[in-house]
Amino acid sequence: MGLSEDSDLQPILFGLFLFMYLITVLGNLLIILIIRSDSQLHSPMYFFLSNISLADMCFISTTVPKMITDIQTHSRVISYVGCLTQMSLFLFFGCMEDMLLTVMAYDRFVAICQPLHYPVIMNSHFCVFLVLVSFLFSIVDSQLHNLIALHFLYFKDVEIGNFFCDPSQLLSLTCFDSFTNNIVMYFAGVIFGFLPISAILFSYYKIISSINRIPSSGGKSKAFSTCGSHLLVVCLFYGTAIGEYLGSAVSSSPRKAVVSSVMYTMVTPMLNPFIYSLRNRDIQSALWRVHRRST
Numbered sequence: 449m450g451l452s453e454d455s456d457l458q459p460i461l462f463g464l465f466l467f468m469y470l471i472t473v474l475g476n477l478l479i480i481l482i483i484r485s486d487s488q489l490h491s492p493m494y495f496f497l498s499n500i501s502l503a504d505m506c507f508i509s510t511t512v513p514k515m516i517t518d519i520q521t522h523s524r525v526i527s528y529v530g531c532l533t534q535m536s537l538f539l540f541f542g543c544m545e546d547m548l549l550t551v552m553a554y555d556r557f558v559a560i561c562q563p564l565h566y567p568v569i570m571n572s573h574f575c576v577f578l579v580l581v582s583f584l585f586s587i588v589d590s591q592l593h594n595l596i597a598l599h600f601l602y603f604k605d606v607e608i609g610n611f612f613c614d615p616s617q618l619l620s621l622t623c624f625d626s627f628t629n630n631i632v633m634y635f636a637g638v639i640f641g642f643l644p645i646s647a648i649l650f651s652y653y654k655i656i657s658s659i660n661r662i663p664s665s666g667g668k669s670k671a672f673s674t675c676g677s678h679l680l681v682v683c684l685f686y687g688t689a690i691g692e693y694l695g696s697a698v699s700s701s702p703r704k705a706v707v708s709s710v711m712y713t714m715v716t717p718m719l720n721p722f723i724y725s726l727r728n729r730d731i732q733s734a735l736w737r738v739h740r741r742s743t
Contacts, residue, residue: 449609450524451515451706462519468718469512475721476501479731486734492555492570493674497724499579500548500681504717507541510534511612511713518611531613532597538713539615540590542689543640547582549682550644553651554578556675561658589640593619610709648682677724684719688712 451461483489483498514534518524526534559566593615608617655675662668688711725731 449607449611450518451611451710458519458522462516465512465519465714466516468714469508469516472508472714472718472721473505475718475725476505479721479724482731482734482738486737489730489734492575493552493559494730495575496548496552496555496579499582500545500552501721503541503544503548504720507538507545508714508717510537510541515611526613531608531618532594535597535613535615535618536590536594538612539593540586543586543589544582545685546640546644547585548579549678549685550647551578551582552678553648553682556678557651557654559674560655585640589636592636610706612709612713614709645686652679673729677728680723681720684716684723688716 452458479501480498483494511534514526555570558569562569596619608614610617652675659668659672688708725735
């Protein structure tokens with residue numbers, strides 16, 4: 449159904465979302481290139497950050513290019529296979545960011561609560577292993593939803609009240625057994641939603657407890673500064689995601705669901721590079737070093 453029926457608003461929406469998409473891709477790509485090119489950023493925290501930036505680029509690319517094309521061509525049709533593919537990729541990269549944020553919380557927990565063991569625990573092999581586990585969990589999550597979606601009857605002219613194949617709306621159209629559908633959905637929600645949030649909250653509970661035992665205010669400030677960017681991104685990611693699904697559950701207005709989807713799918717990935725670059729002194733220093741070398 450798209451974003452708006454107003455024909456005069458279409459050029460404005462096209463320019464706005466194209467600008468947001470380019471800013472998101474270029475911002476995350478810049479962070480990846482900075483981390484790869486600066487040897488001082490070759491640490492576990494920035495290794496995970498580069499993977500989150502890659503997930504953000506892919507996440508927004510699953511929905512926004514199709515939406516921009518629809519605005520330009522005045523067509524909102526998507527094929528059956530294309531819709532299932534978009535839903536699968538949307539879930540995969542969204543879950544990937546979810547898992548990587550959990551991994552980064554664990555990384556900060558080890559760095560602050562067990563600093564002497566940090567180089568041994570967070571070695572390069574273990575970091576790659578954590579990313580691979582996040583990758584596999586994301587595949588399982590997307591395929592669990594596909595197992596339900598593939599039981600759809602093949603039918604045409606179905607309206608989806610959003611600008612992309614929203615999994616929550618798409619799965620409500622299923623002709624599969626509702627009891628089995630709910631069991632799979634609750635299982636996926638616990639494994640890929642509740643457990644990561646619980647792990648992040650537990651990590652920060654331990655982190656805050658350790659920081660409070662630091663005697664000097666300078667040491668506390670330094671410890672908090674290493675977690676500030678990550679904690680802000682976590683709040684933004686889960687805040688918009690929870691707000692979207694709670695809003696869609698409470699309100700029956702399709703327009704409100706579309707607005708919350710824009711926040712979750714576009715605004716959050718766009719803001720992440722700014723949060724990490726503006727609040728992180730290491731990234732700022734690396735940008736300055738690259739600028740000096742290039743000039």
